[in-house]
Amino acid sequence: MIIVTGATHGIGRACVEKLASANFRVVASGRDVKAGAALERANSSVTFVPGDVRREDHCRHVIDRALELGDGRLGGLVNNAGMSKRISFAFTTQADWDEVLAVNARSAFFFIRHALEGLRRGRGSVVNIASIAGKTGEEGLAAYCASKAAVIGLTQALALEFGEEIRFNAVCPGQIETRMMDKVMTDGPRKKQLELRIPANRFGAPKxxxxxxxxxxSDRSTFVNGTVVTVDGGETAGLRTPRDA
Structure with a gap:
């Protein structure tokens, strides 16, 4: 049994579909009830549990449901729920900061903390979805960058603490075609500029x-623990010679 948060769109939805196709049973958490119900109808091995990951009681409810379906064992947890706000740090309010950190970092704390025993029993693996913005920073995204850096640090600390029983790894996507990317990418020229700095010359797909x-x-990565895997088409490999649009 595997839990995926932020499961109704983008990377989360792609994770659910990939895992379901590989014959995993999945409990999917998300706020979009209509999209979650459609995901559940399309995949018989998926159970959708709607709710808000900022609420600890929801996180516990999702875990309890997964433990019930998994006979007390969890094989995996994907902390994917995330949000971003593009705003100058000078105009970032405490409410902005707290909301981004709550969704991106605190929810991972809630899920991992309450899933520990089930993960131990299932010899599980945790994958935290961070971002290249948690490694390099980006102007206008201070809260987002801070939250994703926190996710990376949490991953590495827990890999050291629980490595004999549970594996912890982080994935850092770069520019991926998702709804969240569309919200922060409001103009075409900026998107084209971003594409030009990616050696792959395109944005990535959630899949x-x-x-x-x-x-x-999977069992093919049993000695991989505490790793931060970057999936960005080479964007953060180094400086690239500017190219014409």
Whole structure:
């Protein structure tokens, strides 16, 4: 049994579909009830549990449901729920900061903390979805960058603490075609500029991240622990010679 948060769109949805196709049973958490119900109808091995990951009681409810379906064992947890706000740090309010950190980092704390025993029993693997913005920073995304850096640090600390029983790894996507990307990418020229700095010369697809997540959850990666895997088409490999649009 595997839990995926932020499961109704983008990378989360791609993870659910990939895992379901690989015959995993999945409990999917998300706020979009209509999309979650459609995901559940399309995949008989998926159970959708709607709710808000900022609420600890929801996180516990999702875990309890997964433990019930998994006979007390969890094989994996994908902390994917995330949000972003593009805003100058000078105009970032405490409410902005707290909301982004709550969704991106605190929810991972809630899920991992309450899933520990089930993960121990299932010899499970945790994959935390961070971001290249948690490694390099990006102007206008201070809260987002801070939250994703926190996710990376949490991953590495827990890999050291629980490595004999549970594996912890992080995945850092780059520019991926998702709803969240559309919200922060409001103009075409900026998107084209971003594409030009990626050696692959394109944005990634959610499925390309899901493939890495599925591998980290599988028995093919049993000696991979405390790793931060970057999925960005080479964007953060170094400086690239500017190219004409």
């Amino acid at each position: 390309e991240v899901a493939d890495v997540v599925a591998w980290l959850l």
